Amino acid sequence: MADPLMPSVVASWSTPELIETFVEAFETASLPRPHWTHQAHLLVALASLGRWGHDQALVHLRERIRAYNEATGTPNSDSSGYHETLTRWFLRAVAAHQARHQELPLPKSLELLLASHLADPASPLEAYSPERLWSVEARRGWVEPDLAPRSLSHVLIIHAVADYGAWKAVFDQAAGMRKAAGEISYQLLRFDDATDTVVHFSAWSSLERARAFFESEELVAIRERAGVKSPEFLYLEEIEQGVL
Numbered sequence: 001m002a003d004p005l006m007p008s009v010v011a012s013w014s015t016p017e018l019i020e021t022f023v024e025a026f027e028t029a030s031l032p033r034p035h036w037t038h039q040a041h042l043l044v045a046l047a048s049l050g051r052w053g054h055d056q057a058l059v060h061l062r063e064r065i066r067a068y069n070e071a072t073g074t075p076n077s078d079s080s081g082y083h084e085t086l087t088r089w090f091l092r093a094v095a096a097h098q099a100r101h102q103e104l105p106l107p108k109s110l111e112l113l114l115a116s117h118l119a120d121p122a123s124p125l126e127a128y129s130p131e132r133l134w135s136v137e138a139r140r141g142w143v144e145p146d147l148a149p150r151s152l153s154h155v156l157i158i159h160a161v162a163d164y165g166a167w168k169a170v171f172d173q174a175a176g177m178r179k180a181a182g183e184i185s186y187q188l189l190r191f192d193d194a195t196d197t198v199v200h201f202s203a204w205s206s207l208e209r210a211r212a213f214f215e216s217e218e219l220v221a222i223r224e225r226a227g228v229k230s231p232e233f234l235y236l237e238e239i240e241q242g243v244l
Helices: 007-011 016-027 038-052 054-071 084-100 106-114 136-140 164-173 175-181 207-214 217-225
Strands: 153-161 183-191 194-204 228-237
Touching: 016 038, 016 054, 016 106, 038 054, 038 084, 038 106, 054 084, 084 106, 084 136, 153 164, 153 207, 164 175, 164 194, 175 183, 175 207, 194 207, 207 228, 217 228
Parallel strands: none
Antiparallel strands: 153 194, 153 228, 183 194
16 A cells, blocks of 8 residues: 655645755755655655666665665664665666656656556565565665566557546546556547547556456446546557566
């Protein structure tokens, strides 16, 4: 489950300038410890990648996280504080996110990142057994994942909408339902020559859960209320993914 975020902290991430202020507070160790959440780690990782690129960002974050821990009373030991494998794993994942959304301004990219499965601190357990991830070896240095990569299921929905604003309001209201049903992340797209056609591309924990959700009577009623016309559903299993 994702860490809770204080509304005042969320509001402070709405512009590049406010994000920079937050990052500076972390780097000078003036950031209150309760604000150093998992989501804050993701924010700092994304900002650092934009500033330095992956390799230098890793060196910088390794140094600054250790320094922040020491300044705020958290020992960097074999059982607490800085964790090398977690830092590298999340930095690689955030770098992949950044590559997919490099055309977006930082606040929007951050918004999508915090809505993705990476906002769950437990997401590395998709790749690691708990025994390996929480070992002293993993905390001290990088260890390779010991679990086979989990392939994601995807759903591609193409539908015309009578009014995008009205549809988006209903879509946003259903975010909690979609997450509870098994949706992990999503993208919304439009055809360049048909602005009333919306494409909803989403990753799911399983196709069975996705089908049960989208084909339920409740979702049929919600789509009708949102003004959806003739939706087309494609249920897809992932074969391979990569970043170039």
